Amino acid sequence: MSHPAIVFDFGRVVFDWQPEALVSRVLPVRASSPQAAAHWANEIFQGYQGDWGDFDRGEVEIPALVERIAARTGLTGAEVQAVVDAAPASLTPLPGTIALIQRLKDAGRRLHFLSNMPAPFAEHLERSHEFMHWFDGGVFSSRARVNKPERAIYDHALQQFGLPPAQVLFIDDHAPNVDAARALGWQAVQFVGHEKLEQALQERGLL
Secondary structure, three states: OOOOEEEEOOEOOOEEOOHHHHHHHHOOOOOOOHHHHHHHHHHHHHHHOHHHHHHHOOOOOHHHHHHHHHHHHOOOHHHHHHHHHHHHHHOEEOHHHHHHHHHHHHOOOOEEEEEOOOHHHHHHHHHHOHHHHHOOOEEEHHHHOOOOOOHHHHHHHHHHHOOOHHHEEEEEOOHHHHHHHHHOOOEEEEOOOHHHHHHHHHHOOOO
16 A cells, blocks of 8 residues: 555644744734733634634734634734734744645655645745745635635645545644544644644554
8 A cells, every 4th residue: 555645734744833822922012921912813713713814714804803802802903904914924933833845845755735824824834934845835815715614725735636535645733634634534634833743653564
């Protein structure tokens, strides 16, 4: 049996993503304590549902997103805009995962990605990181117009990759996304750090 293609989520797997730290840095007066930072991060990002979920799905562009979040939270439009503007650059590569991806590429493994990601952020990542070319293709939610863990995005990904579910190993930090993949017959590993991922890949003979 051939090795499965390996499909990576991006946020908190390939790229660091710390919304509380982002809000603390951009809105230091509002986010003057860890509790306040957590509050405003939750208000702005809504657990990636609501307004931000629509942004991930490609249904709303930045001006309307800023207006909606400001109206809902009481933040000024300028404050929301500042957070949105700073967010793409705050997605910084996680060295441990990047090293594993390099080893997988060198071993000849087929690599893809499946990420909930707004279109402007996806474009920033494609422009900014040479290792994006290591992937044999991928799916961003904003281009597919559907978010994980909805079934349609997994079906779309398989169609894009030309693979049956059993020939995919999916790596994601968010348990509902992992569970949804497994329910559709994908192999899947929940990401809890690059060391554990390395162990899981070795156990499967992929490294």
